[in-house]
Amino acid sequence: MKIPYGFTVDNHGKVTVEKTQAQVIQMIFREYLNGNSLGGLARMLESRAIPSPSGNKCWGRAAIDKLLFSSKYVPLIISLELYTAVQFEKAARSNQELRNNGSTQRKATRYNSQNVLSGLLICAECGANYRRITRASGEVVWRCANRVERRSCTQSLSIAEQDIILLVCNELSMHTFDAEHVRNSLNQILINHFETLSFEHKHMQRFSIL
Structure with missing residues (x-):
């Protein structure tokens, strides 16, 4: 070894x-x-x-x-x-x-991490998109939009953006975050109650624990 x-x-x-x-x-x-x-x-x-x-x-x-x-x-x-x-x-x-x-x-780029994740992160509980929130401390997290706006969703999990990006990079074997590659590779990312991300690829589905 x-x-x-x-x-x-x-x-x-x-x-x-x-x-x-x-x-x-x-x-x-x-x-x-x-x-x-x-x-x-x-x-x-x-x-x-x-x-x-x-x-x-x-x-x-x-x-x-x-x-x-x-x-x-x-x-x-x-x-x-x-x-x-x-x-x-x-x-x-x-x-x-x-x-x-x-x-x-x-470099000119069509997508950045923020708007790519906005279209991909979905709450498995209610089906709403996740919303990007910047806390007073400066930390950027993502939360279910229904939970934020109407508190009509029981999914209270907040996920740090840096954690999501690291998991996406690991999932797609990227050394650095390539937003357009993410867009071309994933249909959606479901946020589940059990603190897992479910990656729905164009051709397959996998799960990663937060």
Whole structure:
């Protein structure tokens, strides 16, 4: 069995955290969230003579990107909050394109996560759409529109938008949230009483626990 970077096997055959590599992983996540690029991270790691996961002196961008996308480090090495924040940052950066003068601009896109989810999230209890709500704290959640407007639905579950996006990305095997791919792949997402999302694909149906 190949042991992932950041872990090791102790004398008893138990997989445990490798502290030095764990610190490298934590640094990579923090630096990326602070604005460092994949190339910049590679140069930084090489300048500090930190070996890559394969033991090489040079770090490839693909290796760093793979680390940033891996959820296996939650929660032993990084927190879920840090992991989620990095996934949103990756999604935001993926929506950039390079201008001829070297600057960046947002790619033209037909859909964003907000309006895609508005059309897909359905309450399994009453059949109403889910509504996007921004709380006073700044947290964005989704709730049944009937529950919000008329309290005529017994479905009181509020779901954090970041949790929905992570589940959708996992369901569709996306490294970053691609709204148009979501639109083309899913008919609807049912929100059930038992805190599950039921994904109705164009050709199949699956369930994910929140």
